[in-house]
Amino acid sequence: MEAASIAHEHHGPPPAHRSSRVAAPTLGMMLFIISEVMIFGAFFTAYFFIRVVNHNPWPAPGTSLPEATTGINTAILISSSLTLHWALTSIKRGNRFGLKAGMTATFLLGLSFLTIQIIEYIHIGFAPRYAAQSSVFYALTGLHGCHVIIGLMLLLMVTIRAFRGHYSPESHQGMEVPGIYWHFVDVMWIIVYTTVYVI
Amino acid sequence: MALSAKLRTPGWYRAALYDVLGFAFAFGLVVLVRWLMHQHPVIDGKAITIVALIAVPLAFLIGMGAADYWFYWAIGRPTRAEDHSAHGAHTWRDYFRVNTDHKVIGIQYTVSSFFFLFVGGLLAMLIRAQLAKPGMQFLTTEQYNGVFSVHASLLIFLFVIPVFAGLANFVLPLMIGAPDMAFPRLNALSFWLLPLAGLMMLASFLAPGGSFAAGWTAYAPLSTTMPLGQLFFTIAIQLAGASSIATALNFLVTIITMRAPGMSFFRMPLLVWANFSTSLLVVIATPFIAASQFLVLLDTSLHFHFFDAYVGAGKNGNVIMYQHVFWFYSHPAVYIMMLPGFGIISEILAVKARKPIFGYRMMAFSLLAIVVLGFTVWAHHMFVSGMAPWIRIPMMITTAIIAVPTGIKIFSWLATLWRGVLHMDTPMLFALGFLTMFTLGGISGVMLAMVPFDIHVSQTYFIVAHIHYVLFGGSLMTIFAGVYYWFPKMTGRMFDDRLGKWHFWTTFIFANLTFGPMHYLGMQGMPRRVAEYAVQFAGWNLFISLCSFALGASTLIFLYNVVASWRGGPRAAANPWRAMTLEWQVSSPPPIFNFDAVPTVVGGPYEYGIPGAVHGIFKPPVEAQKATAGATAFSTPPSQESH
Amino acid sequence: MRKHPLLQMGVLGAAVTAVLLAIVLSIHWFPTDASTQAHNVRTLYDVLLIVSVPIFVIVLTVVSYSAWHFRMKPGEEDTDGPPIHGNTRLEVVWTALPAILLVGLCAYSYSVLRSNEKTHPGAMVVNVTARQFAFEFSYRNAAGREVVSPDLYLPRGRPVVLHLRSLDVVHSFFVPQFSEKLDAVPGIVTTLRITPTRAGHYPVECTELCGAGHSLMRTGAFVVSPAAFHTWLSSQKPNGPPPVGNPPKAAAQPGVPGSTTPVANPKPPKE
Numbered sequence A: 001m002e003a004a005s006i007a008h009e010h011h012g013p014p015p016a017h018r019s020s021r022v023a024a025p026t027l028g029m030m031l032f033i034i035s036e037v038m039i040f041g042a043f044f045t046a047y048f049f050i051r052v053v054n055h056n057p058w059p060a061p062g063t064s065l066p067e068a069t070t071g072i073n074t075a076i077l078i079s080s081s082l083t084l085h086w087a088l089t090s091i092k093r094g095n096r097f098g099l100k101a102g103m104t105a106t107f108l109l110g111l112s113f114l115t116i117q118i119i120e121y122i123h124i125g126f127a128p129r130y131a132a133q134s135s136v137f138y139a140l141t142g143l144h145g146c147h148v149i150i151g152l153m154l155l156l157m158v159t160i161r162a163f164r165g166h167y168s169p170e171s172h173q174g175m176e177v178p179g180i181y182w183h184f185v186d187v188m189w190i191i192v193y194t195t196v197y198v199i
Numbered sequence B: 001m002a003l004s005a006k007l008r009t010p011g012w013y014r015a016a017l018y019d020v021l022g023f024a025f026a027f028g029l030v031v032l033v034r035w036l037m038h039q040h041p042v043i044d045g046k047a048i049t050i051v052a053l054i055a056v057p058l059a060f061l062i063g064m065g066a067a068d069y070w071f072y073w074a075i076g077r078p079t080r081a082e083d084h085s086a087h088g089a090h091t092w093r094d095y096f097r098v099n100t101d102h103k104v105i106g107i108q109y110t111v112s113s114f115f116f117l118f119v120g121g122l123l124a125m126l127i128r129a130q131l132a133k134p135g136m137q138f139l140t141t142e143q144y145n146g147v148f149s150v151h152a153s154l155l156i157f158l159f160v161i162p163v164f165a166g167l168a169n170f171v172l173p174l175m176i177g178a179p180d181m182a183f184p185r186l187n188a189l190s191f192w193l194l195p196l197a198g199l200m201m202l203a204s205f206l207a208p209g210g211s212f213a214a215g216w217t218a219y220a221p222l223s224t225t226m227p228l229g230q231l232f233f234t235i236a237i238q239l240a241g242a243s244s245i246a247t248a249l250n251f252l253v254t255i256i257t258m259r260a261p262g263m264s265f266f267r268m269p270l271l272v273w274a275n276f277s278t279s280l281l282v283v284i285a286t287p288f289i290a291a292s293q294f295l296v297l298l299d300t301s302l303h304f305h306f307f308d309a310y311v312g313a314g315k316n317g318n319v320i321m322y323q324h325v326f327w328f329y330s331h332p333a334v335y336i337m338m339l340p341g342f343g344i345i346s347e348i349l350a351v352k353a354r355k356p357i358f359g360y361r362m363m364a365f366s367l368l369a370i371v372v373l374g375f376t377v378w379a380h381h382m383f384v385s386g387m388a389p390w391i392r393i394p395m396m397i398t399t400a401i402i403a404v405p406t407g408i409k410i411f412s413w414l415a416t417l418w419r420g421v422l423h424m425d426t427p428m429l430f431a432l433g434f435l436t437m438f439t440l441g442g443i444s445g446v447m448l449a450m451v452p453f454d455i456h457v458s459q460t461y462f463i464v465a466h467i468h469y470v471l472f473g474g475s476l477m478t479i480f481a482g483v484y485y486w487f488p489k490m491t492g493r494m495f496d497d498r499l500g501k502w503h504f505w506t507t508f509i510f511a512n513l514t515f516g517p518m519h520y521l522g523m524q525g526m527p528r529r530v531a532e533y534a535v536q537f538a539g540w541n542l543f544i545s546l547c548s549f550a551l552g553a554s555t556l557i558f559l560y561n562v563v564a565s566w567r568g569g570p571r572a573a574a575n576p577w578r579a580m581t582l583e584w585q586v587s588s589p590p591p592i593f594n595f596d597a598v599p600t601v602v603g604g605p606y607e608y609g610i611p612g613a614v615h616g617i618f619k620p621p622v623e624a625q626k627a628t629a630g631a632t633a634f635s636t637p638p639s640q641e642s643h
Numbered sequence C: 001m002r003k004h005p006l007l008q009m010g011v012l013g014a015a016v017t018a019v020l021l022a023i024v025l026s027i028h029w030f031p032t033d034a035s036t037q038a039h040n041v042r043t044l045y046d047v048l049l050i051v052s053v054p055i056f057v058i059v060l061t062v063v064s065y066s067a068w069h070f071r072m073k074p075g076e077e078d079t080d081g082p083p084i085h086g087n088t089r090l091e092v093v094w095t096a097l098p099a100i101l102l103v104g105l106c107a108y109s110y111s112v113l114r115s116n117e118k119t120h121p122g123a124m125v126v127n128v129t130a131r132q133f134a135f136e137f138s139y140r141n142a143a144g145r146e147v148v149s150p151d152l153y154l155p156r157g158r159p160v161v162l163h164l165r166s167l168d169v170v171h172s173f174f175v176p177q178f179s180e181k182l183d184a185v186p187g188i189v190t191t192l193r194i195t196p197t198r199a200g201h202y203p204v205e206c207t208e209l210c211g212a213g214h215s216l217m218r219t220g221a222f223v224v225s226p227a228a229f230h231t232w233l234s235s236q237k238p239n240g241p242p243p244v245g246n247p248p249k250a251a252a253q254p255g256v257p258g259s260t261t262p263v264a265n266p267k268p269p270k271e
């Protein structure tokens, strides 16, 4: 998201020599995603120790997880990745309508995913304190939920700016970089879904 | 400026106002939630503290204006064109506001870290005073646990790690010929997170029930059953962690995308290599300590059961899991606290021995080897933890193997000294002191890797000895060396070399007298983290305490030297050490934007002893080629570009 | 007339090594050893010293010798050293040698570990329960009833297996004279093997920070003759119901969590 700031630097200092083809903001986002993956890695360590090492039954006895509804929810989130991609390709082709429509759709899909997830929490029928397994369940899905919220904020910024006429076929890094993050959030959810709900 | 205006423009006034709002928000939120959930009483001090500990620092950062730009940008409002009012320091006041100049940030980092060295050191003096005699002294056992926990946490998370980031912040962009860091605003943000983390740790002393007292390792379930103070650690770690991740990203991106023309990876000074490796460690490992503290926070505040393993309903958590997650960060962390020091030593030895670094490429590769191996040894802290026994064997082997790349570095430094022309001034003395003390600490580390021996000395003063030989004799020695070495560049003044030598000898002698005997105490069976010990250990403990006070006093020499020289020292030349690396080719202190034109790198950074050799020249690439047509023969070819 | 620097240094280094080794090997680092395990650890440590002292001396002598012999002399202010960039042969040597040394040390430590943790069929079982801030040692007497004692009594020469449990936070059981140490971890049973060899009274220390009382969480270990041990055991009045049998299978290997014999669950005392 620093794209703009880089652009500004050349008011005073000499232009920095570009020693790599990768753009700084993109590289920064990639590295940040490595950190994010590690955060999830740590939470999955907790999952591993409590489910596998401790031989605890999964899910905790007397609880059940709504694979089906969450499956549909997963589909919703994945489709948001597609609409986001559509938005990006549209602006690359200079199609502003595609950009706006795509971004709006992406944002709304993400929002509905979050809402459904919250509704699921309300109806799931057990609290984190019920058992270590339920702690892990809430921790992993909750951690991902936080990432969805951050992602939604980024998407909202991009959408606003899209409607304010920003971005063009030449310069669209401002939406490309948040886009990378959103795709990461989706991929991460597929992993969480399979490990927590499916297997 | 009218107060109302002051409250609207970024700065301390607005920060103060926002802090009040932040606290009000925390209070309101907690009360509202508890009211909605019909919990009584609606006003719960603990919950409010937790939310406030998160909300108030963030409010402060926004108030200081660390995020203004991004807000404008986010909502697509035209961002204030960069007038560089936020750049450079013209008066001392400029060090007390959000500043995007890497040189200013570097000094902000370094100075505030040293503040925490002195606080942490004073706490160490308390520790030693308490341990001077057997039997309880003036501290209660809780207070004592609190004191050494804060001592270690401050010195690790707010001194060693940030001070290295600070020094690198100042010199690294200069060294690679960049006008600034890649993300100047992120850079400012990651600095301003630190004082908040440090003050939070200190504030824990005021918390009811005293400061956090579970050691810097904060093992669960002890940390989850502690009074409120523990949460100050849990959350301060999040701030410090976020700060170091942000800085690491910044370094990596800067090094990869902003090197001057001709600065191939194998023409980078080893300090740049060192910070490159360190940043990799930070980016990959630091999320784990963040996560470990998240889990503790969830257990403490929301009654999750990650670490409750008492038999009973729902109490089927796993205690050892905390230690795995924690050490998967905290072992790499010890290299985060050493690799930048290795870089500093390489710079100093080459310049002060007037010789090229011996085996430059192996020096670079050994850094990367340490990074990789560093992730494969965490469980050597858990040999007696009751984890599955077989894990100890692979961990013993990988841990021992780490000595090989480290050894390569040590021996290459020795070879660099050999037949050189050694300028025995203060930075050099500290570098040599580091070589000897760190080797000793490293060897005791290799002994610890040997499981049966570790089983005997684990959790005893032998460990405390190892800690301080590597952290004091290793990290702190390199930090002193680096501060003296770059002092002329950072302040534009020369330090007093005679005082510097005094500082070195007192520090070197008393550090060894303080930490050496701890090996013996540990093997005799004196446990660490005890406020009171058996009479048989009395003699040595008294001796250690006395020496430690002298050691403390020795740092006062440093303090005086630095303050006096900064205010009234003789003006420093641009390149007092006749060094080749780029930061010495500009004035001291460097001009506000580092270079008028980005320099061109035509040779290796350490080509001492070669007539006419140059590292970089201030000409665009084309002329640079002509200018050095003769000299380029010796220069290492620009191989391994980072494309 | 001047001897070659390397030669001078070799001589110097050898001398220093000899002296240092003599000193460090003559220091009594350990408390008296009172178990077979402790004995092995002491030999291991001597080996470690013999390996590490020369390495340390190499570094020490090269540093101090160069500091003295290669220091800048008046008039050399502007002279530089010879531009030596490296020497592959040398670098291979100082990579390979330490590697070989270390692999050797690991192999030796491994064998020591194996013999220290050998299982003995006739070993006596003692259940150790740690809580803030005390240890509790429980035996089975001749009648198979449980006997509980605040300090540890062991018969000399008989292998013992300690099964460690914790009721609140992590504690650690350490007897310096035995050179053995292991954490007591809530939720799992950890196993420690000791063969006491010397009669005496030794300290039992908690070596894992466990709260305010950690410093004071100590008790005694008494190694006595087998006869004396049996008289002590039978003199203790048993408590609790007849035995529920030996500790569960899981107890055999540490690190297998969960499957503990249910122990009471007092919340950690708040101080």
Ligand code: HEA
Binding pocket: B217, B334, B335, B337, B338, B380, B381, B382, B383, B399, B400, B402, B403, B404, B406, B407, B408, B410, B438, B439, B440, B441, B442, B443, B445, B446, B448, B449, B450, B454, B457, B458, B459, B463, B466, B467, B470, B471, B474, B475, C052, C055, C059, C098, C099, C101, C102
């Ligand atoms: C700067 C920080 C730093 C550094 C660099 C190191 C470096 C090493 N450390 Fe240390 N360590 C700590 C900081 C550090 N450590 C801290 C803070 C703790 C305690 C944590 C706590 O519990 O509070 C700790 C604890 C610790 C333990 C756990 C002990 C216990 O709690 O039971 C172990 C065990 O293996 C260990 C091993 C090592 C090893 C093998 C190295 C190696 O990297 C050292 C390699 C260097 C050399 C070996 C010297 C130079 C090499 C040569 C001259 C070549 C030839 C040498 C040989 C062939 C031997 N360390």
Ligand code: HEA
Binding pocket: B117, B118, B119, B120, B121, B122, B124, B125, B127, B128, B148, B149, B151, B152, B155, B156, B159, B160, B214, B215, B216, B217, B464, B467, B468, B471, B472, B475, B476, B514, B528, B529, B530, B531, B548, B549, B551, B552, B553, B555, B556
């Ligand atoms: C970089 C890291 C670092 C540094 C620099 C130090 C520096 C010192 N440390 Fe510390 N220490 C740790 C990291 C560090 N330590 C860690 C990680 C632990 C483990 C904690 C745990 O178990 O959780 C530890 C634990 C630890 C213990 C063991 C506590 C216990 O287990 O019970 C002791 C005991 O002696 C100790 C002592 C000292 C001393 C005397 C210094 C001295 O070097 C300090 C000297 C410096 C100063 C004193 C500066 C301030 C001086 C002044 C302000 C001048 C005025 C003062 C006087 C003249 C008295 N430290």
Ligand code: CUA
Binding pocket: C131, C132, C133, C170, C171, C172, C206, C207, C208, C209, C210, C211, C213, C214, C215, C217
């Ligand atoms: Cu129990 Cu320390």
Ligand SMILES: [Cu+2]
Binding pocket: B330, B331, B334, B378, B380, B381
């Ligand atoms: Cu380690």
